[in-house]
Amino acid sequence: xxxxxxxxxxxxxxxxxxxxxxxxxxxxxxxxxxxxxxxxxxxxxxxxxxxxxxxxxxxxxxxxxxxxxxxxxxxxxxxxxxxxxxxxxxxxxxxxxxxxxxxxxxxxxxxxxxxxxxxxxxxxxxxx
Numbered sequence: 001x002x003x004x005x006x007x008x009x010x011x012x013x014x015x016x017x018x019x020x021x022x023x024x025x026x027x028x029x030x031x032x033x034x035x036x037x038x039x040x041x042x043x044x045x046x047x048x049x050x051x052x053x054x055x056x057x058x059x060x061x062x063x064x065x066x067x068x069x070x071x072x073x074x075x076x077x078x079x080x081x082x083x084x085x086x087x088x089x090x091x092x093x094x095x096x097x098x099x100x101x102x103x104x105x106x107x108x109x110x111x112x113x114x115x116x117x118x119x120x121x122x123x124x125x126x127x128x
Contacts, residue, residue: 003041003049003062007072009096010034010051011064022048022059029058036095038072038103041065054092068096071120072103080124084109 012020012034021029032053039058043050048059054075073079077091092113093106104117 003065003067004044006041006067007038007070008041008065008067009036010039010058010060011066012060016064020061020064025058025060028056029060032056032058034058038068038094038096039065040072040074068103070102073105073120073123079107081107081109081118081122082124083122085124089114 012029014030018026034051034053037053039051039053041049042052042057044062047061049062049065051058051060051065072094073091075091075094078088079091080087081089087109089107089109091105092108094103095106095117096102097104097117097119100119102119104119107114107118
């Protein structure tokens with residue numbers, strides 16, 4: 001099962017059995033609402049994989065994890081937008097865009113959260 005080092009989606013909701021989530025992480029993931037977020041798989045063992053989203057870490061069963069084969073910029077990455085190449089933006093959130101089949105990003109620019117969704121094509125790629 002080589003999932004460590006991949007990016008993917010974890011499609012758990014309260015409709016699923018709690019046994020998919022490590023018991024000590026269950027309350028945290030209930031409040032987090034993981035559907036649609038793009039995670040990094042940072043560890044795996046026989047029973048659980050460890051997923052990271054920004055500073056949040058969850059241990060979950062791998063059955064609901066779906067690897068995505070797209071470049072994903074981690075939360076906290078400093079990026080430059082094509083529209084504002086002289087300013088640094090910080091990625092603060094991501095979601096999976098089901099129609100485009102790629103990650104979309106939410107950023108802060110000059111310390112202010114932008115409501116617009118951004119895609120990899122909006123960033124200066126040679127900077128990444």
